[in-house]
Amino acid sequence: MTEQQDKLTIETPELIPLEFPLAGIGSRFLAIAVDSLIQLGVAVSLFLLGLLIFSTSFLHFRRGGVWVGAIGIIAYFLLQFGYFAGFEAYWNGQTPGKRYLHLRVIRDSGRPITVYDSVARNLLRIVDSIPGFYGIGILSVLASPKSQRLGDFVAGTVVVHEQPLVDRPDVDWASQPAAPSGYDLSKLTPEEFQLMETFLARRTQLAPGVRAEMARRIVLRIGVRLEIPDQDRRNSEALVEKLANEYRRRTQFR
DSSP: EEEEEEEEEOOOTTTTTEEEEEHHHHHHHHHHHHHHHHHHHHHHHHHHHHHHHHHHHHHTTHHHHHHHHHHHHHHHHHHIIIHHHHHHHHTSSOOHHHHHEEEEETTTSSSSOOOOHHHHHHEEEETTTOTTTTTHHHHHHHHHHHOOOHHHHTTTEEEOOOOOOOOOSSSOOOGTTTSHHHHHHGGGOOOHHHHHHHHHHHHGGOOOOHHHHHHHHHHHHHHHHHHGGGGSSSSHHHHHHHHHHHHHHHTTTT
């Protein structure tokens, strides 16, 4: 695995190099700004709710304010750190801000992040935010060849730009498993078929961006020989699955 000119290059086991542009200070700052606005909105709502609860509890319970204060501290911690960890764990490396900016956190091996990775990188926000608004984090990103802040170093993660999936065809390839593709699959080599099979077997273990790019590279590799037109290449993964299934059926009954 190498990285140069703000790009992360991952050499897959299938010997297909995948390149992803690393997210720099500007795009990451905008993503954090969007997330911060959402956090601010939630914080204001919780603050107003807390005032209402406090005013009510103060009239009935002399120590009600202590409980409200304790709940407020817990809520602040969850909002400040649980927000990022929770979204990245269950949105596969994205927060609302990252999704808006088409950014994603992945492992530096190209695999999706785990819950542990998300928690680890976000707990280090406490250190990254010293002395002010991500002061140490910004210095770390600028000094790192992979644009990693301290949390990324600990978790082994990177933040990459991810192209949005557009122009998907309306045809559902999976709903037509028996329909022939019309391509001469005899032109495929056994190595190319094995490449498709390996991709299909491990695709769920890949980050979405890596998965989409790898499918695109496979179609690019076999597209010239099979004379696949551009309109059939829009959904590369579905096409790989269709061709692999058809090739498998043909060889099975030879």
